[in-house]
Amino acid sequence: MAVLLIAEHDNTSLKDSTAKALSAAAALGGPVDILVAGHNAKGVAAAAAKLAGASKVLLADDAQYAHQLAETMASLIVELAGKYDSIVSPASVSGKNFMPRVAAALDVAQVSEVVSVDAADTFTRPIYAGNAMQQVQVPAGSKKVLTVRATAFKAAEASGAAPIETIGAAANPGVSQFVREELSKSERPELAGARVVVSGGRGMQSGENFQMLEKVADRLKAAVGASRAAVDAGFVPNDYQVGQTGKVVAPELYIAVGISGAIQHLAGMKDSKVIVAINKDEEAPIFQVADYGLVADLFKAVPELDDELKSKGY
Amino acid sequence: MKVLVPIKRVVDYNVKIRVKADQSGVDLANVKMSMNPFDEIGVEEAIRLKEKGVATEVVAVSIGPKETQETIRTALAMGADRGILVTAPADVEPLSVAKILAGIAKAEGPQLIILGKQAIDDDCNQTGQMLAQLLGWAQGTFASKVVIEGGKAEVTREVDGGLQTVSLALPAIVTTDLRLNEPRYASLPNIMKAKKKPIDEKTPQDYGVDAAPRLKVLKVSEPAKRKGGVKVKTVQELVEKLKNEAGVI
Ligand SMILES: Cc1cc2nc3c(=O)[nH]c(=O)nc-3n(C[C@H](O)[C@H](O)[C@H](O)COP(=O)(O)OP(=O)(O)OC[C@H]3O[C@@H](n4cnc5c(N)ncnc54)[C@H](O)[C@@H]3O)c2cc1C
Numbered sequence: 038m039a040v041l042l043i044a045e046h047d048n049t050s051l052k053d054s055t056a057k058a059l060s061a062a063a064a065l066g067g068p069v070d071i072l073v074a075g076h077n078a079k080g081v082a083a084a085a086a087k088l089a090g091a092s093k094v095l096l097a098d099d100a101q102y103a104h105q106l107a108e109t110m111a112s113l114i115v116e117l118a119g120k121y122d123s124i125v126s127p128a129s130v131s132g133k134n135f136m137p138r139v140a141a142a143l144d145v146a147q148v149s150e151v152v153s154v155d156a157a158d159t160f161t162r163p164i165y166a167g168n169a170m171q172q173v174q175v176p177a178g179s180k181k182v183l184t185v186r187a188t189a190f191k192a193a194e195a196s197g198a199a200p201i202e203t204i205g206a207a208a209n210p211g212v213s214q215f216v217r218e219e220l221s222k223s224e225r226p227e228l229a230g231a232r233v234v235v236s237g238g239r240g241m242q243s244g245e246n247f248q249m250l251e252k253v254a255d256r257l258k259a260a261v262g263a264s265r266a267a268v269d270a271g272f273v274p275n276d277y278q279v280g281q282t283g284k285v286v287a288p289e290l291y292i293a294v295g296i297s298g299a300i301q302h303l304a305g306m307k308d309s310k311v312i313v314a315i316n317k318d319e320e321a322p323i324f325q326v327a328d329y330g331l332v333a334d335l336f337k338a339v340p341e342l343d344d345e346l347k348s349k350g351y
Numbered sequence: 352m353k354v355l356v357p358i359k360r361v362v363d364y365n366v367k368i369r370v371k372a373d374q375s376g377v378d379l380a381n382v383k384m385s386m387n388p389f390d391e392i393g394v395e396e397a398i399r400l401k402e403k404g405v406a407t408e409v410v411a412v413s414i415g416p417k418e419t420q421e422t423i424r425t426a427l428a429m430g431a432d433r434g435i436l437v438t439a440p441a442d443v444e445p446l447s448v449a450k451i452l453a454g455i456a457k458a459e460g461p462q463l464i465i466l467g468k469q470a471i472d473d474d475c476n477q478t479g480q481m482l483a484q485l486l487g488w489a490q491g492t493f494a495s496k497v498v499i500e501g502g503k504a505e506v507t508r509e510v511d512g513g514l515q516t517v518s519l520a521l522p523a524i525v526t527t528d529l530r531l532n533e534p535r536y537a538s539l540p541n542i543m544k545a546k547k548k549p550i551d552e553k554t555p556q557d558y559g560v561d562a563a564p565r566l567k568v569l570k571v572s573e574p575a576k577r578k579g580g581v582k583v584k585t586v587q588e589l590v591e592k593l594k595n596e597a598g599v600i
């Protein structure tokens with residue numbers, strides 16, 4: 038019943054999603070090995086080895102894994118798969134990219150975006166933008182290939198000390214090459230793991246106006262997110278998008294400003310603990326999911342919110 | 352070069368679906384169906400490649416019940432040259448879809464297959480990647496830009512934290528993200544013309560694929576509902592409640 042968990046990382050730091058996916062992997066019932074495939078990623082392997090519940094860390098350190106291209110990742114994972122009966126990864130952009138290749142190579146169905154492990158072979162996952170929950174059972178004797186929605190699981194603690202085993206690289210299919218990347222730099226916490234998220238929508242009207250939200254975000258040590266409309270209009274970069282087809286977040290506090298609350302947006306944030314909506318239209322559907330709704334013009338309310346937080350010492 | 356565009360018929364994105372009372376699935380009776388939005392973007396991209404003289408033929412492919420004809424006609428009206436309908440139940444799993452598409456790819460010999468990144472009904476986000484693996488091809492998923500040049504595809508991808516560009520040997524798989532393009536509406540003359548374009552009918556057996564599902568759906572249920580909250584009158588009241596009532600700041 039051994040499980041192979043694929044670590045998410047950027048070669049320097051291990052992402053929190055790995056610790057959360059580990060909890061899901063552990064719920065399957067067998068020993069969990071963590072695969073760190075990267076380049077100059079020793080530090081990541083060391084961090085993974087500390088996660089409570091990991092029995093072993095496999096480190097494949099090679100230039101071909103520097104950007105975790107799907108073709109090379111799948112080739113490596115498939116080579117290791119023989120010893121495991123479940124392969125698990127966070128349902129991040131990276132996991133979504135390579136895991137279905139692994140499933141196809143193993144000739145099994147993949148279960149995407151697992152939000153609960155109901156039994157070792159039974160999983161629940163959202164469909165139709167989270168408007169329905171589907172419970173599926175993997176056939177007996179079949180390997181399981183799962184991607185896990187990290188926000189649905191508690192992070193494993195960093196109290197362990199698993200051994201690290203270095204493994205060689207697998208054959209490189211050689212059909213794809215990394216060219217370049219443009220990553221947005223930010224001092225703010227990452228959207229996916231932030232405790233507080235402040236998001237803006239079309240109502241923000243421009244990219245400059247997002248500075249108002251950034252000021253509030255900085256006071257609350259929050260990440261900044263957006264609706265698709267705000268991204269499409271070019272106010273903010275694509276990786277700010279929260280929703281069915283963007284990022285899924287579940288912070289302690291989600292503040293939606295000038296966002297109407299389309300189902301595709303709600304799919305990405307309705308599991309937040311507390312939701313605040315600021316919108317001038319009292320009929321906006323976002324108010325149906327908001328714990329605290331403020332019907333107001335955001336150009337007045339957001340600067341006021343900034344002042345009020347400042348006066349309270351935030 | 353030939354471009355294949357797999358398109359799926361799904362519940363229209365504006366419809367708020369309902370879960371059946373017996374938890375056997377989602378109620379699809381009399382619900383508006385449309386082409387998966389990501390697949391419209393795929394069709395548009397293929398047509399643009401043809402308009403640029405890069406593609407020579409665009410073939411729209413769908414696996415689904417008889418009514419899926421309509422979805423293929425929509426793609427033909429947008430500008431695809433011909434269609435292939437593989438008749439099968441509506442809920443064929445991504446692995447079987449990928450196997451059927453692999454069979455079609457072998458028969459048709461395309462240089463590029465453009466799929467949507469995700470079907471908005473099953474939200475699986477699997478088929479393109481599975482197809483790439485089955486064919487042994489490279490993949491550029493979640494694409495926001497595609498450039499075909501010198502026998503390669505350069506694909507810019509929407510990733511966590513920004514954009515990544517990869518170079519793929521052809522033939523290759525691309526899956527579309529929302530910002531790749533804005534799909535056109537079909538004009539009336541093109542809708543008329545599309546009626547004469549050919550649609551081949553096939554079955555999964557023609558490609559030696561058993562389309563029976565692997566996963567057993569035990570139940571489909573309503574998600575946990577959020578309780579409606581309260582309206583606050585002022586920003587001061589909001590901050591006070593967040594601090595003292597909710598305790599989240
Ligand atoms: C396939 C597909 C996938 C999608 N995926 C996503 C996704 O992942 N994430 C996502 O967010 N969307 C997604 N969408 C888009 C979604 O359907 C909505 O179009 C989008 O979420 C709307 O964004 P919005 O709320 O910012 O804009 P609008 O719906 O235009 O709402 C703007 C709101 O701002 C309010 N407002 C305007 N001015 C002010 C002011 N001065 N003060 C206060 N309030 C003001 C208005 O009252 C209104 O409620 C997807 C759509 C499709 C078809």
Ligand SMILES: Nc1ncnc2c1ncn2[C@@H]1O[C@H](COP(=O)(O)O)[C@@H](O)[C@H]1O
Nearest residue numbers: 357358414466467469470475476477478
């Ligand atoms: N039944 C189908 N017929 C044709 N294409 C499909 C079908 N199912 C999935 N696809 C393609 O695969 C993409 C991803 O679907 P999925 O993996 O189900 O999220 C879709 O956007 C389509 O391009």
